[in-house]
Amino acid sequence: MPHIPLNENLPGITGILNYRTDTALPIRQLTQILLRGESSLSEGERELIATIVSHGNECRFCTAAHTAAANILLGESETTEQVKYHLNDAPVSDKMKSLLVIARAVGISGRNVTPAMIQSAKDNNATDREIHDTVLIAALFSLYNRLVDGLASITPADPAFYESLAVILKDKGYLPSENRYASLKAINEPA
């Protein structure tokens, strides 16, 4: 049961961003820029950052949503599984692996990022901009995970919910729009 009254047709983050739309807007715009804006990291790679941080924070809603989004963008579901459970063996580039190590550390604390992690990323040809964006995306998901669980929002049990949400994230990105969540209505049910 959420700690504040949220629209019950909008589970997880969706109802929270609907509760106060003025503060939601810069959060959405920040997310759109970081996850869908111009970058030398692919959209799928950036969704992996969101996934690993959310998994580290044990935020089931965010982990499920961004796993599903990454799977659609990457066209397979093996990579997200490995990233979450066996990062060393994950089928991603060495550069991406080193950035995901940084992201995972940021998820715990900014101070967990070591010079060795940064050097490893640079040795694997990560640019300053890629390192910057990795840290900021990881920081942003540290915000999202806390919002979703801090307000005890509803986490649907049905995987079909997250598949639908992932299609919305792929096709529409993160900005508000009319009827943005229309396709979710029939599907959501509480865990």
Add this chain to the structure above:
Amino acid sequence: MAHIKLLNEQLPGIVGLLDYRKETGYQLSALAELLLRGDSTLSSGEREIIASYVSHNNNCHFCHTSHGAAAAAHLNKGPEFIDDIKHDFQTTPISAKLRALLNIAEHVRQNGKKVTDADIQAARNEGATDREIHDTVMIAAAFSMYNRYVDGLDTWAPPENEAYMPMGERLAKEGYLSF
């Protein structure tokens, strides 16, 4: 020295980062402006206290001290107020409602799941509204982001409280979009 080469290495903490990538910097500033200086039944001083308190518990010196300085400016207090935030307000009385909201904020800071129904009820018992609870959770979550950004890139931060007082005045009087 930060983990990346900033455009202007003289700028401390988050300021250098907002300058490094202005597109994301604008959104980060706009969010802070709304959260800490926008319309609310919580005063800006109270909201800056929540931000500074969370940042202290996240060991982020820059964020803790700059927002502590902003709180001090709003509340007409000196730099020693920043240390009172560290020491759980042994010197400065704060309301029971703010204490209950700070407890919620601390649990959000650790992990959203640590916020219990009892935490929420305690705040409601002191008169906290739904919106005040939402905003407290949002501020704690946002500062969990800002702290990680600032320390994750190892930005530099002046050590002493006094160095932050002018910035605190500016944040209190002109806000986050004045940078």
